[in-house]
Amino acid sequence: MSNAADWMKQRTEEPPVEPVDLRIDIPHSARMYDFWLGGKTNFPPDRALGEAFEQAIPGIKVMARENRRFLGRAVRYLAGEAGIRQFLDIGTGIPTEGNIHEVAQATAAESRVVYVDNDPIVLAHARALMDSTGTGRTAYIHADLMEPEKILADPLLSSTLDLEQPVGLTLVAILMLIADADDPWGRARVLMDALAPGSYVAVTHPGADFDPVAMASVVEAAAKGQMTLVPRTREEVARFFGDWELVEPGVVPVMGWRPDGEPPADPAAAYYWSGVARKR
Template sequence: MRNPKDRINTKTAHSARVYDYILGGKDHYPVDVEAGDAMCRHWPALPVHMRENRRFMHRAGRFLARERGIEQFLDIGTGLPTSPNLHEVVQEITPASHVVYVDNDPIVLAHARALLNSAPEGATAYVDADMQDPESITQSPQFRALLDLDEPVGLMIIGIMHFIRPPADRELVRRLLEPLPSGSYLAMTIGTGDFAPEEVGRVAEEYERQNMPMVLRDHATALSFFDGLELVDPGVIQVHKWWPEADQLGVLDSDIAMYGAVARKP
């Protein structure tokens, strides 16, 4: 099998590596540093925004495990392993939890072993698949082995929807939810320019220049992704305001360009 590192393009910036660089990781290249620095010049709050997006994932995972008893998760668009990963968060609460990670980025695949260090009682797996082909995920051996579709699943779509352009976006979420049983949950974050339109707009333009086109959505559009689902309070809100921890109370709204929500499938 071809080494996944052989598929990595080090001549153009990649969203996962830019994210890694801005968050202080080590799995990136000079082209990603250049792109990340340009984005931060446009909007110095970008690192705060990215950290809060990831913290939302942690809180949503804990909420689903602790408050709703979810013991199996499907994490779409996983990105580079950055501890704590989802399985580390939920297995602290329920060690027997199962987590299936999905991404189709060769650099993520090259580092996927860090996602497979499960608690002995639980299990994790990584699926190298395109989220825009949901059937390749749900028909994968890893999905079938780890997720019991007679029990609810926590579907996590974090920090990826702004790279999915309409009209495919809502249909994609529907297709990912469709095979999951009643009582499953969707946790999702959605990029927006509602709170710092000029600065975030310039970041979006920089992504476009780097051949990473993105779509920003207003609150009404973000809300529409949850049509037919039962939103958990406080609904669709900036990620730092969803069940915040004490040290998040000082985060400025203007520093966050992401809505987040958790909703139940009836």
């Protein structure tokens, strides 16, 4: 089957999109990021909570952009130096410039990407805006990291990615939305254990140890907005990588992970830990 026919077959096999409650009456992390990045797919509750975060951390919009830049650098590394041709992105967010398939397919046009998010607005925009190259493929799954087994069992995943071959798993600014009691380490491990040796995982996570007072303020604001937010220390973030082999420079502030050009004067100016690791 030709690549074009294969792509069309995938489209016709996708299940029909059922009506869902978009819940635009409560803030959602993906739409808050869209607001911080200057997008237009956000609503008054998203902007209100986003502004509350900004009062506690005035540089949070810059931090959101730095988090996005890390994603681009990590994907370029994975598609280029590491030779990864398959990506699984958990917590995709609203499509914006430099989406994973665009970055990966600029290096290797045959790259395949599965996007996963629990916000139906994200998936609607992804389907409308994220067009793959002729030789690559993209798929979009409406699912939640709280149920990683459902992600792995989704037929769109198995029809797009071959889990017997290495995959680049991206968990960027998503794990902080799961409370300790709900074991985010274990839920990430379910996905990581399903991947073949030679796979990679990329993680960013807000750090509890950059500015504890400011972080406490945003946690309080998030709770008032019915959102779970758990900043974590460097050691807690490092636990997500388990026994995988960390790529240099290890777990570092997001601005300090393989920066383009000159190293930043203050890599800790963005309150995120980041890292990339390889499965042995």
